[in-house]
Amino acid sequence: MTQFRSACRPSTGLRLRVATVLTALACLLAPGLSGAGAQVAKDVFGSKTGPAPLQSRAIGSYARGCLAGAAALPVDGPAWQAMRLSRNRNWGHPELVRLVEQLAVGARSEGWNGLLVGDLAQPRGGPMLDGHASHQIGLDADIWLTPMPNRTLTAQERESISATSMLKDGVREVDPNIWTPAHAALIRRAAKFPQVARIFVHPAIKKALCDFAGNDRDWLRKVRPWWGHHYHFHIRISCPAGSTGCVNQAPPPAGDGCGSDLAWWLSDEPWKPADGPVKPKPPMTMADLPQECRMVADVQAQAPVPTNAPAPRPNPLPRR
Ligand SMILES: [Zn+2]
Incomplete structure (x- = not known):
């Protein structure tokens, strides 16, 4: 993601205009990678x-x-x-x-x-x-x-x-x-x-x-x-x-x-404690x-859904 973020920074100096336009276009087509995309997913989904x-x-x-x-x-x-x-x-x-x-x-x-x-x-x-x-x-x-x-x-x-x-x-x-x-x-x-x-x-x-x-x-x-x-x-x-x-x-x-x-x-092999501290994954x-x-x-819920309400069956949209 770091790579993408730096690529989405505006070009400086006398870079080719066309490159700037292409970069801007790519950033528009892949919105949010540097903004919403950086959000921690468990915080987003854990709050739904x-x-x-x-x-x-x-x-x-x-x-x-x-x-x-x-x-x-x-x-x-x-x-x-x-x-x-x-x-x-x-x-x-x-x-x-x-x-x-x-x-x-x-x-x-x-x-x-x-x-x-x-x-x-x-x-x-x-x-x-x-x-x-x-x-x-x-x-x-x-x-x-x-x-x-x-x-x-x-x-x-x-x-x-x-x-x-x-x-x-x-x-x-x-x-x-x-x-x-x-x-x-x-x-x-x-x-x-x-x-x-x-x-x-x-x-x-x-x-x-x-x-x-x-x-x-x-x-x-x-x-x-x-x-x-x-x-x-x-x-x-x-x-x-x-x-x-x-x-x-x-x-x-x-x-x-x-x-x-x-x-x-x-x-005993799978149960051996790890050698040294285990670095947690980001x-x-x-x-x-x-x-x-x-x-x-x-996507917005159609109506507030109370926690653990009895099965609101999904409301299917037409298949594409
Ligand atoms: Zn399980």
Whole structure:
């Protein structure tokens, strides 16, 4: 961006007039790179309280993008309750919202009363002030591994209840007193949805799933070990049809992922503390996001949307 900014400074001295005109033209055609483009993207998107009233579209990639025409997951459904309502992150692409709803209802046949749902995305997606690198384009959802109680939680409880870790203290193994076949069956059910691209779980959970799977193992390919993810699992769906500018991740490597890859995750190697201080990355600016995210951020809401209002379904504009 530095380069662009200096290029947009007026030319001095006896530079060629034509160059000046061309530069001015280029700066006009790419407005705001030195102004609005320099804004920290998490500040812009973290302050949006309602969705962008546009055709539903995931724009960009999972950790660098935004979301137009988001739908809200209702905070209470027949088989789920959304948690941490104060964060206002129960928004997603309508396909993600539908998937979470279907998974929650289907979970009942796996012995679950219902699901506690963690973060999806902000009303317009984008980087968050805290918590996740991904979840930016409305295609990621965190599902708690704590079963939903048989009553409606109060808003206060949804802020304060802690999720349950599935791990035994101090080792990279699930705790057999907490982890159950119903947990494994739920993750398998999620992985079998064709629109699900990946599921992230702690390596100890992946190990438990490898042991659980028996001969039906294709779904394991989508379940990828990652740090964290022992209180919840993370569902990522593929770019929905019609999301021009949405970038899928490369498919996971072939195989069930229960061999050498998992062995590495269960070794000490990925858990070693870094040598010396880790320099934090500079925050993403608006110019780091796809150009269209500026429009998604700027478009006016049609009417004020109260935080966590029940699902105002997006009002689609005609397809171009
Ligand atoms: Zn997540």
